[in-house]
Amino acid sequence: xxxxxxxxxxxxxxxxxxxxxxxxxxxxxxxxxxxxxxxxxxxxxxxxxxxxxxxxxxxxxxxxxxxxxxxxxxxxxxxxxxxxxxxxxxxxxxxxxxxxxxxxxxxxxxxxxxxxxxxxxxxxxxxxxxxxxxxxxxxxxxxxxxxxxxxxxxxxxxxxxxxxxxxxxxxxxxxxxxxxxxxxxxxxxxxxxxxxxxxxxxxxxxxxxxxxxxxxxxxxxxxxxxxxxxxxxxxxxxxxxxxxxxxxxxxxxxxxxxxxxxxxxxxxxxxxxxxxxxxxxxxxxxxxxxxxxxxxxxxxxxxxxxx
Numbered sequence: 001x002x003x004x005x006x007x008x009x010x011x012x013x014x015x016x017x018x019x020x021x022x023x024x025x026x027x028x029x030x031x032x033x034x035x036x037x038x039x040x041x042x043x044x045x046x047x048x049x050x051x052x053x054x055x056x057x058x059x060x061x062x063x064x065x066x067x068x069x070x071x072x073x074x075x076x077x078x079x080x081x082x083x084x085x086x087x088x089x090x091x092x093x094x095x096x097x098x099x100x101x102x103x104x105x106x107x108x109x110x111x112x113x114x115x116x117x118x119x120x121x122x123x124x125x126x127x128x129x130x131x132x133x134x135x136x137x138x139x140x141x142x143x144x145x146x147x148x149x150x151x152x153x154x155x156x157x158x159x160x161x162x163x164x165x166x167x168x169x170x171x172x173x174x175x176x177x178x179x180x181x182x183x184x185x186x187x188x189x190x191x192x193x194x195x196x197x198x199x200x201x202x203x204x205x206x207x208x209x210x211x212x213x214x215x216x217x218x219x220x221x222x223x224x225x226x227x228x229x230x231x232x233x234x235x236x237x238x239x240x241x242x243x244x245x246x247x248x249x250x251x252x253x254x255x256x257x258x259x260x261x262x263x264x265x266x267x268x269x270x271x272x273x274x275x276x277x278x279x280x281x282x283x284x285x286x287x288x289x290x291x292x293x294x295x296x297x298x299x300x301x302x303x304x305x306x307x
Contacts, residue, residue, distance in 0.1 A: 037248055038079065038081070038248060038249045038252055039245065039246040039247075039248050039249045040081065040103050040246075040249060041100070041102075041103055042084075044080070044081060044082060045081065045083075045084055045103075046072075046076050046079075046081040046082065046083050046084070046103050046104060047084050047086070047102045047103045047104075048064070048083055048084065048085045048086070048102065048103065048104050048105065048106065049085075049086045049087075049088055049092070049093050049096045049097070049101075049102040049104075049105045050064065050068075050069075050085060050086075050087060050088075050093065050105065050107055051088060051089050051090050051092075051093055051107060052087065053066070053090075053107045053108065053177065053198065054066055054198070054201055055067055055197050055200075055201040055273045055274065056068045056069075056106075056107045056108045056195065056197065057069050057106055057107040059085055059087050062085075064083065064085055066273070067126075067197065067269060067270065067272075067273040067275075068106040068107050068108065068125065068240075069106070070269050070272070070273075071106075071125050071257070071260070071266065071269060072104070072106055072240065074256075074260065074269075075253055075256040075257070075260075078256050079252060079253075079256065086102065089175070089176070090154060090155070090156045090157070091155070091156045093105040093107070093109075093241075094109075094115070094119070094156070094241065097119050097241050097242060097243055098118045098243065098244075099243075100243040100245055102243075103242065103243070103246065103249065104240055104241065104242050104249075104253075105240070105241045106240050106241075108128065108195040108197075108198070108238055109121075109238055109239055109240070110128070110157075110158045110232070110237070110238060110239075111124070111236065111237040111238065111239045111290075111291070112158060115241065116294065116295045118244065119241050119242060119243060119244060120241070120242045120243065120244055120246065120247060120250040120295070121237075121240070121241060121242075121250075121295060122239050122240040122241075122242070122250055122253045122254040122257055123239070123254040123257050123258055123302065123303055124237040124238055124239055124283070124302055124303065125238060125239070125257050125260075125266065126238055126270060126275070126280040126281055127235055127236070127237055127238065127279075127280055127281065127282070127284070127287070127302075128195055128196060128235060128236050128237075128238055128280070129215065129235050129279045129280070130215055130217075130218055130233060130234060130235055131194075131195075131196035131199055131214070131215055132191050132192065132193060132199075132213075132214050132216060133180070133181070133184055133191070133192040133193075133194060133199045133202075133211045133212070133213065133214075134184075134190070134191055134192075134211060134212055134213075134214045135184050135185070135187050135189065135190055135191070135210060135211050136187070136190075136210070138190065139214070140190075140191060140214065140216055141216055141217055142216055142217045143166065143216070143219045143223060143230060143233055145216075146163075146166050146169060146191060147166055147167045147168050147169060148167075148168040148169060149166075149169055149170070149190040149191060150169070150170040150172065150189040150190045150191075151163040151166060151169050151170065151171050151172065151189060151190065151191050151192075152171075152172040152173070152174060152180045152183060152189040152191070152192045152193070153172075153173060153174070153180065153192065153193040153194065154173065154174055154176060154177055154180060154194070155173040155174065155175055157173075157193070157194075158232040158236070159193035159194075159232055159233075160173050161229035161232060162193070162229045162230055162231075162232040162233050163193060164229070165227045165229050165230060170189075177194055177198060177202075180192040180194060181202055181206070181211065184209075184210075184211045185209040185210045185211055186210075187210075192211070193233075196213070197273055197274055197275055199211075199213050200274045200275075201273075201274060204274070216233070218233060218234040218235065219231075219233050219234065234284070234286075235284045235287075237283070237287055237291075237302065240253060257303065258303045261303040261304065261305055261307070262307070266281060266305070267281060267305055277305055278305075281304065281305040282304050282305060282306055283302040283303075283304055287302050288300065288301050288302055
């Protein structure tokens with residue numbers, strides 16, 4: 001090999017080494033940049049706080065299970081994020097997000113104007129129809145039929161305000177859903193207001209408990225005008241809830257949720273956990289107006305499997 005050959009070989013070797021180094025850098029840079037763009041508290045990690053609330057959320061063998069958990073797991077995979085989970089109660093979930101001690105909380109969380117003022121909501125991963133857990137055979141077709149009855153829900157849930165406004169009702173709030181079911185089964189309360197999949201799931205797990213699933217007609221616009229918190233007796237939007245400091249992460253998760261409506265994966269997960277996609281994945285006509293100009297642009301439309 002002459003001097004020119006040696007020089008050329010050396011240049012080619014140096015070039016190949018440089019190309020390899022650039023390639024390795026290009027592989028690692030997007031992951032770092034991606035984590036920075038997504039605004040997670042720890043790069044590459046999505047810190048999730050939940051309460052045990054099957055069939056929506058729970059921690060089993062260090063892995064999240066439930067409908068919301070399945071949805072978030074699918075999204076985290078798409079975004080290249082590892083999930084770390086902390087378990088607390090419902091008020092603690094909201095507080096952890098609002099104080100930016102967690103990246104996100106999930107589990108049938110109802111969108112409300114008050115909550116969106118101190119946190120960010122994604123697009124709805126599903127909607128919640130107006131379901132009740134009812135003791136005995138009595139029928140409660142509308143809000144007026146609840147007057148004078150013993151009603152219960154969990155502290156911090158949106159129904160706590162609603163049941164408090166029902167005339168002459170004996171309103172109870174409980175620290176957990178188990179307590180609602182216990183008092184409902186024993187007849188200490190007549191009706192419990194909880195997330196519909198939870199009622200279905202509890203009935204499947206505990207057929208010995210004396211309650212049934214029922215649906216009521218939503219209150220009219222006139223009734224809501226007279227009792228503003230009756231709006232929570234209507235179908236409502238759920239959302240994944242994030243800190244105010246994470247708008248890009250919120251948008252990235254919303255984009256994935258919207259895609260799951262379109263590709264059928266959300267319908268499959270809702271069905272897996274006992275829900276009817278036509279009930280859970282189709283918004284009510286008034287839902288768009290609730291968020292337009294509040295935490296969504298005026299052109300926003302809630303996602304739907306009918307689009």
